[in-house]
Amino acid sequence: MFDKSHFDYIIIGNGLAGFQLALKMASDAFFNDKEIALIDSSEKNVNDKTWSFWETEDSQWNNIIHKSWRKASVITSKKIIDLQLKPYVYKSIRSIDFYKEAKAKLKKNNNIHFIIDRVESVKEENGSVFVTTRQNTFTAVHLFDSRIPESFSVNPNHGISIIQHFKGWIINTDYKAFDDSKVIMMDYRLKDGNQTTFTYVLPFSKTEALVEFTYFTEQLVDEEIYDKFIKTYIKEYLKIDNYTIVETETGQIPMTSFPFEKHNTRRITKIGTGGGWVKGSTGYSFKHTEKKTAKIIENIKANKTLSNHLFKSKYKFYDKVFLKVLKDENHKGEWIFQQFYVENSVETLFKFLDEESSFFEDIKIMSSLFSLSFIKAFFRTL
Numbered sequence: 001m002f003d004k005s006h007f008d009y010i011i012i013g014n015g016l017a018g019f020q021l022a023l024k025m026a027s028d029a030f031f032n033d034k035e036i037a038l039i040d041s042s043e044k045n046v047n048d049k050t051w052s053f054w055e056t057e058d059s060q061w062n063n064i065i066h067k068s069w070r071k072a073s074v075i076t077s078k079k080i081i082d083l084q085l086k087p088y089v090y091k092s093i094r095s096i097d098f099y100k101e102a103k104a105k106l107k108k109n110n111n112i113h114f115i116i117d118r119v120e121s122v123k124e125e126n127g128s129v130f131v132t133t134r135q136n137t138f139t140a141v142h143l144f145d146s147r148i149p150e151s152f153s154v155n156p157n158h159g160i161s162i163i164q165h166f167k168g169w170i171i172n173t174d175y176k177a178f179d180d181s182k183v184i185m186m187d188y189r190l191k192d193g194n195q196t197t198f199t200y201v202l203p204f205s206k207t208e209a210l211v212e213f214t215y216f217t218e219q220l221v222d223e224e225i226y227d228k229f230i231k232t233y234i235k236e237y238l239k240i241d242n243y244t245i246v247e248t249e250t251g252q253i254p255m256t257s258f259p260f261e262k263h264n265t266r267r268i269t270k271i272g273t274g275g276g277w278v279k280g281s282t283g284y285s286f287k288h289t290e291k292k293t294a295k296i297i298e299n300i301k302a303n304k305t306l307s308n309h310l311f312k313s314k315y316k317f318y319d320k321v322f323l324k325v326l327k328d329e330n331h332k333g334e335w336i337f338q339q340f341y342v343e344n345s346v347e348t349l350f351k352f353l354d355e356e357s358s359f360f361e362d363i364k365i366m367s368s369l370f371s372l373s374f375i376k377a378f379f380r381t382l
Helices: 016-026 095-106 150-154 223-236 286-301 313-328 330-342 346-353 359-368 372-381
Strands: 006-012 036-040 050-055 067-069 071-075 080-084 089-094 112-116 119-125 128-133 137-145 161-172 182-187 197-203 208-217 244-256 268-270
Touching: 006 016, 006 128, 016 036, 016 095, 016 112, 016 137, 016 286, 036 137, 050 095, 050 286, 071 330, 080 330, 089 095, 095 112, 161 223, 161 313, 197 223, 208 223, 208 244, 208 330, 244 313, 313 330, 313 359, 313 372, 330 359, 346 359
Parallel strands: 006 036, 006 137, 036 112, 071 182, 137 268
Antiparallel strands: 050 089, 067 089, 071 080, 119 128, 128 137, 161 208, 161 244, 182 197, 197 208
16 A cells, blocks of 8 residues: 555656656756655556657757767658758657656655556546545546546547557667668658558667658558568668567557547646647657646646647647548658658758747648648648
8 A cells, every 4th residue: 555645746657748747847846845646557667669859959868868860861752852950950769768767866856756556547526636546546636647538549530530550670780781870760662552651760870770660540450560561671671681679669659630638627637648749740749748748837837727728729730631631541641741851941840840830931831732632631621
């Protein structure tokens, strides 16, 4: 049994959003006298994913960056698009390094408590939130819940949804097989039928890389399908015959316009994937999570509704149009991303993806994607 039952804040889920939110609280003196609990059924001792993102300056994550790049390529069946990323740097973090860093920092705070248990139910009643786990019942003034709402699975048609699903192998070679100065963000040459699929390559060194085969589709595939395409890509496109698989990772990221924010209440705020924090058109989450946790802290200190201004309506609309095109004409993914990267500067497209672009930059992006498919999707979305 845990020796404490009431907290000011409970965070369900020690993933990207839960840990980033807790770290923000731990670094702000405002929360020094607040009791905070993090509940997760896992100790988070496994490297289960890789997060990649771009930024222009050094940040709090510097000491756990696994690898960074200043160059990238997007490869389609028609052209190779080489990108000089300056002023941005593309960076990758292994989840295990993030988990270790977060736990080490948070455990220095006597007011932050780790509870290893599985949450069974949540109830809001009489000015408190009741969180029932397998072993206990806890109460909180406010709950941050990273679990995906049941209604998303029960009624996935409430919004436009596709799935970004993938499998990756980290491989080692006994010779210098990779150009570790450049990341391959998308390579569309290897396809699974008439669908949006691409290969992603993160070269961690000249002898080690993550090779990942990714789908943007409505349906999942059997695991051996990913393996087949990864193996083919390594042999036919990387021209590597001998290698060792040292690690694997898989994932499913909902790319959706589902209104997760409607599940926020006065005392419960949905966070992370379960809060709609994953960008609908790309699946990117790391920097978006950083911004949203900062906004929540700002709202708490200003005594505002905690989910106030977490989302910008114009970008939700843009994402919805993009998803509509991919859902109705899934084969258009290659063309969309080719236009996106060919017709726009790195600074413009990264600002757009970071949801920091101006109206004129938005117009430029939209113009580069001008087509009958987008026109139809635009009016259907309206």
